[in-house]
Structure formats: structure tokens, C-alpha cells
Amino acid sequence: xxxxxxxxxxxxxxxxxxxxxxxxxxxxxxxxxxxxxxxxxxxxxxxxxxxxxxxxxxxxxxxxxxxxxxxxxxxxxxxxxxxxxxxxxxxxxxxxxxxxxxxxxxxxxxxxxxxxxxxxxxxxxxxxxxxxxxxxxxxxxxxxxxxxxxxxxxxxxxxxxxxxxxxxxxxxxxxxxxxxxxxxxxxxxxxxxxxxxxxxxxxxxxxxxxxxxxxxxxxxxxxxxxxxxxxxxxxxxxxxxxxxxxxxxxxxxxxxxxxxxxxxxxxxxxxxxxxxxxxxxxxxxxxxxxxxxxxxxxxxxxxxxxxxxxxxxxxxxxxxxxxxxxxxxxxxxxxxxxxxxxxxxxxxxxxxxxxxxxxxxxxxxxxxxxxxxxxxxxxxxxxxxxxxxxxxxxxxxxxxxxxxxxxxxxxxxxxxxxxxxxxxxxxxxxxxxxxxxxxxxxxxxxxxxxxxxxxxxxxxxxxxxxxxxxxxxxxxxxxxxxx
Amino acid sequence: xxxxxxxxxxxxxxxxxxxxxxxxxxxxxxxxxxxxxxxxxxxxxxxxxxxxxxxxxxxxxxxxxxxxxxxxxxxxxxxxxxxxxxxxxxxxxxxxxxxxxxxxxxxxxxxxxxxx
Numbered sequence: 155x156x157x158x159x160x161x162x163x164x165x166x167x168x169x170x171x172x173x174x175x176x177x178x179x180x181x182x183x184x185x186x187x188x189x190x191x192x193x194x195x196x197x198x199x200x201x202x203x204x205x206x207x208x209x210x211x212x213x214x215x216x217x218x219x220x221x222x223x224x225x226x227x228x229x230x231x232x233x234x235x236x237x238x239x240x241x242x243x244x245x246x247x248x249x250x251x252x253x254x255x256x257x258x259x260x261x262x263x264x265x266x267x268x269x270x271x272x273x274x275x276x277x278x279x280x281x282x283x284x285x286x287x288x289x290x291x292x293x294x295x296x297x298x299x300x301x302x303x304x305x306x307x308x309x310x311x312x313x314x315x316x317x318x319x320x321x322x323x324x325x326x327x328x329x330x331x332x333x334x335x336x337x338x339x340x341x342x343x344x345x346x347x348x349x350x351x352x353x354x355x356x357x358x359x360x361x362x363x364x365x366x367x368x369x370x371x372x373x374x375x376x377x378x379x380x381x382x383x384x385x386x387x388x389x390x391x392x393x394x395x396x397x398x399x400x401x402x403x404x405x406x407x408x409x410x411x412x413x414x415x416x417x418x419x420x421x422x423x424x425x426x427x428x429x430x431x432x433x434x435x436x437x438x439x440x441x442x443x444x445x446x447x448x449x450x451x452x453x454x455x456x457x458x459x460x461x462x463x464x465x466x467x468x469x470x471x472x473x474x475x476x477x478x479x480x481x482x483x484x485x486x487x488x489x490x491x492x493x494x495x496x497x498x499x500x501x502x503x504x505x506x507x508x509x510x511x512x513x514x515x516x517x518x519x520x521x522x523x524x525x526x527x528x529x530x531x532x533x534x535x536x537x538x539x540x541x542x543x544x545x546x547x548x549x550x551x552x553x554x555x556x557x558x559x560x561x562x563x564x565x566x567x568x569x570x571x572x573x574x575x576x577x578x579x580x581x582x583x584x585x586x587x588x589x590x591x592x593x594x595x596x597x598x599x600x601x602x603x604x605x606x607x608x609x610x611x612x613x614x615x616x617x618x619x620x621x622x623x624x625x626x627x628x629x630x631x632x633x634x635x636x637x
Numbered sequence: 638x639x640x641x642x643x644x645x646x647x648x649x650x651x652x653x654x655x656x657x658x659x660x661x662x663x664x665x666x667x668x669x670x671x672x673x674x675x676x677x678x679x680x681x682x683x684x685x686x687x688x689x690x691x692x693x694x695x696x697x698x699x700x701x702x703x704x705x706x707x708x709x710x711x712x713x714x715x716x717x718x719x720x721x722x723x724x725x726x727x728x729x730x731x732x733x734x735x736x737x738x739x740x741x742x743x744x745x746x747x748x749x750x751x752x753x
Contacts (some may be wrong), residue, residue, distance in 0.1 A: 175685070179678065182678060185668075189729055192674075195682060199721070209696070227706070228691055228695060231694070239719030243723040265689070272694075287696065306707055389676060396683045397751065406652060408685055409644065409656065410652065412656075412685075415679045417656070418660040421664050421665060455729075510670070517673055518673065519672030535670055537668070614655050
């Protein structure tokens with residue numbers, strides 16, 4: 155009875171972890187319950203990790219003599235890997251979140267690949283099916299590792315430009331084909347069905363080299379602005395790799411957790427691509443700038459600059475204001491100032507709402523996080539489909555650091571590269587103020603008809619400086635009224 | 638009493654199918670406002686791979702296996718701990734109107750959230 159106790163505890167802990175992960179994710183369906191959701195999932199993780207030390211009671215005879223060393227190594231790896239990542243996760247800036255997620259995700263892919271490597275090098279896996287699944291998990295995990303690292307480098311600014319060679323897709327396909335052939339050789343060589351020039355370990359190393367190279371080649375050509383979609387794809391792939399290695403290790407907790415994330419990542423990827431009005435294939439195989447550049451006809455009309463203080467006062471006397479924040483706001487570190495301004499407006503009984511586009515920020519939902527970080531309550535933050543009809547009844551739309559997501563060309567101009575992308579209807583508001591650093595274009599490199607509209611005024615300047623002026627102007631009014 | 642788990646052939650496919658379906662449905666209910674923490678949160682969930690890494694490392698019998706196993710646990714632990722840290726940090730920022738500012742003490746915040 156005593157001998158099955160460790161097994162029983164491991165089984166129970168893994169079962170609990172699998173349940174708690176799903177329950178935790180389920181609690182993420184509302185900002186009110188989400189914080190408890192991640193805590194619940196965290197308990198599941200701790201339980202599963204602690205219980206897995208009970209594997210020491212069931213290790214094979216070959217590993218018995220190494221047990222002391224292996225346990226020490228495990229503790230060191232947990233402390234260093236876990237501690238380092240915890241520390242980095244605690245101090246990373248919210249604006250740098252996309253690359254951080256890419257990095258953690260690459261680690262997961264690498265771990266799945268490494269597990270497969272242990273299985274393969276140790277020749278622990280038997281039978282063609284098992285070997286095939288191990289290799290598939292290894293392939294996906296390795297691609298996810300090297301691909302995520304490239305994505306991290308791009309978002310971090312280590313790699314500045316998309317790198318492309320002629321015939322990139324043919325090259326990628328060739329690398330993948332060779333890797334798959336090498337994978338077949340690994341299976342044949344490991345099963346001992348005929349000699350294949352090289353010993354199994356050499357084939358295995360070639361296989362991993364091919365997979366890692368493919369991840370690099372696949373990610374390098376993709377532009378920095380598309381990285382969020384890529385991160386989501388790799389998140390999904392890592393989940394898949396973990397699930398497959400779970401099958402190889404006969405661990406249902408890994409299978410379930412991996413596959414839940416695999417499906418979740420796929421759904422998120424599709425949602426994101428939809429918000430950008432593009433297919434996933436389009437993101438992966440082409441580039442935003444690759445669409446034949448239309449000679450953009452100059453838009454008729456003039457830009458009307460206005461003083462920040464005047465714009466601020468106009469909003470103070472409006473009854474309904476909708477703010478459209480974009481990444482420029484975060485780049486200027488002006489979220490705090492914006493919320494300070496919003497609180498002044500609220501004190502003057504102005505109805506203020508935030509309208510967030512799905513691709514505002516560098517990853518979906520990042521703008522929401524950045525606003526939350528500045529203290530904006532989540533009940534003031536609305537998503538595109540929930541607020542778009544409200545613009546028509548708004549006195550003022552304040553567009554700040556956003557551009558393409560409010561470009562009406564997406565609705566009307568078939569030749570525009572962003573045609574068909576869902577946009578926020580800021581142009582429908584009675585008055586529009588656009589806070590912008592200069593007359594430059596958005597990341598799609600196109601003119602914005604909104605800025606030339608009769609109801610639009612431009613407030614030029616750094617978002618932070620502009621908001622300071624707006625705040626001073628509204629405060630000044632209050633003082634004048636009190637005097 | 639036999640506790641060994643046999644996940645072969647179709648049984649494994651059933652598990653995969655049900656898990657994928659559950660993931661799709663659960664994530665489909667998450668509002669867009671939480672998509673960033675959701676991505677890091679699901680990222681955290683596949684950090685369970687650290688358990689597989691521990692299994693591989695504890696069963697290692699050669700230096701090569703120990704080295705790769707160590708690497709697997711190191712990376713898996715990084716995935717899990719990092720994913721948790723950033724997700725927890727982000728989710729703690731989401732407050733409803735009328736709640737204490739986030740600089741306030743943690744349990745004052747929890748108290749304020751209750752009525753909603």
C-alpha cells in the first residue's frame with residue numbers, strides 16, 4: 155500500500171492542477187473575478203510541481219545512483235529559472251509586456267523540446283507512433299523557442315528591420331522539408347531498421363538544428379507591428395508541443411493544459427487577425443508594407459490646428475466625451491496625465507468614456523492594461539463593438555496617439571491598405587480633437603481623412619505636454635468660477 | 638490497486654479533443670479588455686511543462702540527460718513563474734469606479750471590491 159502512495163499523490167495533484175487551470179481561466183471572463191482566477195491556477199501549478207518530486211520513489215534502476223545529484227539539479231533549476239523569471243516579471247514595464255510574454259513563451263517551447271530530447275537521446279521512446287509524436291512535439295517546441303526569441307528581439311528593438319531574402323518562402327519550405335526527412339531518419343535509425351550513415355544521436359541533433367533554424371527563418375521576415383499575432387501563434391504552438399510531450403510522458407495534466415492553451419491561442423490568433431482585417435496566413439507569409447503601394451491621392455481640405463487649452467475648455471463644457479487612446483499615448487507615458495484630466499472632466503459632470511480598438515497597443519488588450527495601470531476604472535473602458543454607436547451622440551471625440559484605427563478610409567476607400575478593417579467611428583462625433591506629435595502618418599503609412607474633416611481640430615505636441623496644458627486650462631476655469 | 642495511466646491511441650485523442658474544446662469555449666468567454674492578461678495567463682498554464690521536465694531530470698542516468706533535463710526544468714520554471722508574475726500584476730490593476738486607488742493597501746482594495 156505504501157508503495158503506491160507517491161503515485162496516488164502525484165495523480166491527485168496533477169488532476170487538481172488540470173481542474174484548477176481550467177477553473178482559473180474560466181474566472182478570467184470578468185475583470186472582477188480574474189485576479190482570483192490566476193491565483194487559483196497558481197495553486198494548481200505549485201501543487202503539481204511539489205508532487206512531481208515524488209517521482210523519486212519510482213525512478214528506474216539506471217537513475218537510482220544519480221538521484222542525489224538529480225534532485226539537487228532540479229532544486230537549482232527551479233530556483234534559478236523560476237526566481238529569475240519571477241524577478242523580471244515583477245519589474246517589467248507594462249509597455250514591454252509583449253516581448254516579455256514572447257520570452258516566457260519561448261521558454262515553455264524550449265522546455266517541451268528539451269523533454270523530447272531527453273526521451274530521444276535516452277532512447278526511452280518505443281514504437282513508431284510514440285517516436286513520431288515525440289518528434290512532432292520536439293519540432294513544434296523548438297520552432298516556438300527560436301521563433302519566440304526572434305519575436306522578442308524584434309519587439310525589444312534588438313533586431314530593427316524585417317530581414318528577407320529572395321525566395322524566402324521556398325527556402326523556409328525547403329528547411330521544413332529537410333527537417334521532416336531528418337525526423338523520418340531519426341525514427342528509422344532509432345528503431346534500428348537499417349543503417350543510415352549516421353548514428354541516431356547525430357540525426358537527432360540535425361533534427362533540432364533544422365527545427366530551430368526554421369523558427370528563425372519563419373519569424374525574421376515578419377514586421378514588428380505583426381509580432382503580437384506571431385506571439386499568439388507561438389503561444390498556441392507551445393501549448394500543442396506541451397500537450398504532445400504530455401502524451402509521450404503519459405501525463406494527462408500536461409496533455410490537458412497544453413491542449414487547452416493550444417486551442418485558446420488559436421482562437422486569440424484568429425480574433426487578432428480579424429481585428430486587423432487580415433488572415434493569419436497573410437500575417438505569416440506577407441507583410442503589411444508588401445501590398446502594392448497605391449499612390450495615395452492627396453486629401454482635399456486643410457488641417458486646423460488649435461491650442462491645447464482651448465480644446466481642454468471645450469471638453470469641460472461638453473456633456474459627453476469619448477476618448478480614443480492609441481499607442482502614442484503610452485509611448486509618451488501620458489496615461490496618468492490623461493486620467494488626471496478625465497477626473498477633472500468627471501468632477502464637472504462630463505460623461506467620459508474610453509473607446510479601445512482591438513489592436514490599439516502592441517498586443518490585443520495592451521491598451522486596456524496601460525489604462526488600468528494609470529488607474530482608469532475598467533467600467534469606463536469600452537471595446538469597439540460596444541461603443542461605436544455612441545460616437546454619433548458624443549459632443550467630443552478626443553483621439554490621442556491613435557491614427558489608423560480611426561481612419562474613415564477603412565470604411566470607404568477600396569484602394570486603401572486598411573480597407574475593411576473595423577475602425578472606431580470618431581469622425582461621427584460633433585467635434586473631434588486629435589492630439590498628435592506632428593503631421594506624420596500612422597504605421598500603415600497612409601493619410602487620415604478624419605483629420606481633414608470639417609468637425610476636426612488638430613492639437614499638435616507631445617501627448618504629455620498637451621494634457622498638462624489641458625489640465626491647467628480646466629483648473630484655471632475652476633479657480634475663476636470660485637473667485 | 639493499479640494507478641498506472643494508459644493513454645494510448647483513441648483515448649489520447651479523446652482527451653486532446655475535449656481539452657481543445659474546453660479551451661476554445663472558456664477563452665471565447667473572456668472579454669477583449671482582458672486579452673493581454675489572458676495571453677500571459679494561458680502562457681502561464683503551459684508552464685506545467687516544468688512537471689514533465691522534473692520527470693525527465695529525476696529519471697536522468699547520463700550526464701547528457703542530466704544537462705538537457707536541467708535545461709528543461711530551468712526553462713519550464715521560467716515559463717511558469719514569469720507567466721504568473723506578469724498576469725497577476727496586470728490583473729491586480731483592473732479596478733472598478735469608486736474603488737480605492739491601486740496605491741492603497743491590498744486588503745482595503747479587496748474590501749472595496751466586494752459589493753460589486
